[in-house]
Amino acid sequence: MATLTRRQRFPFPEIPDWFETIPSRLTMPAVRIEDYLEEGRYVLRAELPGMAPEDIDVVIGDGVLTVQAERTEREVDKSHSEIRYGEMSxxxxLPPGADEDDVKADYTNGMLTVSVGLGVEKAEARHVEIQHGS
Known part of the structure; x- marks a missing residue:
């Protein structure tokens, strides 16, 4: 006796592929950076290849330095792409003593370099004598 098996087809074949890419679809790609101290300045270098300078924004405030960029996808029929498009941030x-009014930024050959002066000295922690009443 022959056994019949029914092969069930998934009605939306592209959905399993879409689920494989959920992490990249839901998370904003991070800008790859390196940072260091050099000649009394905090330096942050960000890797932003293929960006136009007008697509990059550097914001500084409340002790935080933020680099934001957006790469727009080209409207062509692609057979394969590993390039990330959209907003990146x-x-x-910033380290203690960063002077938010002394900031310089340069974008050359796909690398953004932002430097912040470290001229503002903060006082070291000290013990305070506690007075007590008699």
């Missing part, structure tokens, strides 16, 4: 906490 990265925020870092």
């Amino acid at each position: 990265r925020s870092v906490t």
Whole structure:
């Protein structure tokens, strides 16, 4: 006796592929950075290849430096693409003593370099004598 098996077809074949890419669809790609101190300045370098300078925004305030950028997808028929499109952002906490009024930014060859002066000295922590009544 022959056994009949029914092969069930999934009505939306592209949905399993879509689920595989959920993390990249739901999370904003991060800007890749490196940071260091050099000549009395905090320096942050961000890798932003293929961006136009007008697509990059640097915001500083409340002790935080934020780099935002947006890469627009080209409207062509692609057979394969590993390039990330859309908005990208990265925020870092500035080191103590950062002078938010002394900021310089340069974008050359796909690398954004932002430097912040470290001229504002903060006093070291000290013990305070507690007075007590008699």
